[in-house]
Amino acid sequence: MSFFSRAKPSASMAKERLRMVLIQDRSLLSPGMLDSMRKDMIEVLNKYFVVDNEGIEIDIDSKDTSTMLVANIPIIQTKRRTNQ
Amino acid sequence: MGRSIVVTSGKGGVGKTTLTANLGYGLSLEGKKVVLVDTDIGLRNLDVILGLENRVVYDVVNVAEGTCELQQALVKDKRLGSSLFLLPAAQTRRKEDISNDQLKQIVTALKGAFDYVILDCPAGIEHGFNNAVNSADEAVVVVTPEVSSVRDADRVIGLLESAGVNDISLVVNRIKPEMVSSGEMMSVEDVLDILAVRLLGVIPEDRQVIVSTNKGEPIILNEKSLATSAIKAIVNRLEGREVPIPTFGKRGFWARLSDAITGRRKQ
Numbered sequence: 209m210s211f212f213s214r215a216k217p218s219a220s221m222a223k224e225r226l227r228m229v230l231i232q233d234r235s236l237l238s239p240g241m242l243d244s245m246r247k248d249m250i251e252v253l254n255k256y257f258v259v260d261n262e263g264i265e266i267d268i269d270s271k272d273t274s275t276m277l278v279a280n281i282p283i284i285q286t287k288r289r290t291n292q
Numbered sequence: 293m294g295r296s297i298v299v300t301s302g303k304g305g306v307g308k309t310t311l312t313a314n315l316g317y318g319l320s321l322e323g324k325k326v327v328l329v330d331t332d333i334g335l336r337n338l339d340v341i342l343g344l345e346n347r348v349v350y351d352v353v354n355v356a357e358g359t360c361e362l363q364q365a366l367v368k369d370k371r372l373g374s375s376l377f378l379l380p381a382a383q384t385r386r387k388e389d390i391s392n393d394q395l396k397q398i399v400t401a402l403k404g405a406f407d408y409v410i411l412d413c414p415a416g417i418e419h420g421f422n423n424a425v426n427s428a429d430e431a432v433v434v435v436t437p438e439v440s441s442v443r444d445a446d447r448v449i450g451l452l453e454s455a456g457v458n459d460i461s462l463v464v465n466r467i468k469p470e471m472v473s474s475g476e477m478m479s480v481e482d483v484l485d486i487l488a489v490r491l492l493g494v495i496p497e498d499r500q501v502i503v504s505t506n507k508g509e510p511i512i513l514n515e516k517s518l519a520t521s522a523i524k525a526i527v528n529r530l531e532g533r534e535v536p537i538p539t540f541g542k543r544g545f546w547a548r549l550s551d552a553i554t555g556r557r558k559q
Contacts, residue, residue: 217475
């Protein structure tokens with residue numbers, strides 16, 4: 209593998225593919241994890257907004273080389289800030 | 293009280309049984325009393341790897357069912373004095389024919405009489421795996437530098453942790469240094485980056501292992517073998533001695549420069 213060649217060494221491909229597949233595997237491993245994160249997020253969000261707890265959707269999306277936490281959180285109302 | 297160690301991997305064919313056998317030889321050469329337990333009920337193989345297949349009379353299921361005493365089922369390896377024993381698996385039974393509690397009881401009894409009780413775990417993550425894992429205090433996870441093996445190892449490490457086995461170490465088996473150097477095989481560092489557990493040892497690919505297993509002889513007695521020093525080093529580390537782990541395969545200048553520029557292999 210020389211600097212000028214564009215082919216990726218297959219070991220790097222193996223490592224990248226593993227990273228991606230393990231992000232999914234590991235998140236699948238603990239179904240409780242997304243749930244507990246959801247609860248924590250609601251707690252924080254409720255300081256600032258009134259959110260639709262039932263309508264919240266949280267997912268882990270993998271595309272090509274990146275993995276994203278995608279959250280759809282319907283806001284019912286913003287809260288009036290009374291102090292700084 | 294001895295130590296109970298399960299040798300496991302998730303994926304089959306990565307070298308669990310061969311490693312179990314050779315750790316047994318290695319530790320007994322160190323003067324330790326060792327018993328190897330084949331927990332792969334229905335697919336027993338540790339007996340043939342050890343060359344003891346003609347001496348098996350009773351098996352672990354017989355012990356569990358009370359057909360024989362524990363001592364009657366132990367097969368002694370006469371080549372190594374009286375320090376290495378095998379408790380064979382049953383060949384014509386199913387994994388479910390021994391319960392978790394039964395195996396635990398057997399392992400506890402063995403720990404009272406031996407320095408090391410090493411359990412050769414079946415492939416997979418079903419009943420046989422659970423039995424073996426739940427009977428051990430420590431785990432050695434065997435992995436080869438391949439995507440499928442590393443993925444399965446990751447899953448197994450998660451399962452070990454949730455089973456309360458927290459002393460987990462890793463053996464990277466069948467590394468081909470020249471392929472690592474040319475960027476065609478994941479390096480030990482790559483595997484460790486992903487799995488993030490303690491490294492117990494690295495064993496290079498070695499054709500002599502096939503020759504030894506053909507004969508039912510320990511590879512560790514073959515001084516010409518590349519694997520021998522690696523296995524002896526693992527034995528030393530199990531015994532608590534610090535032995536440096538050599539690097540197997542160096543990435544060439546151009547490969548490293550290219551990686552540095554593209555930012556590959558960092559992360």
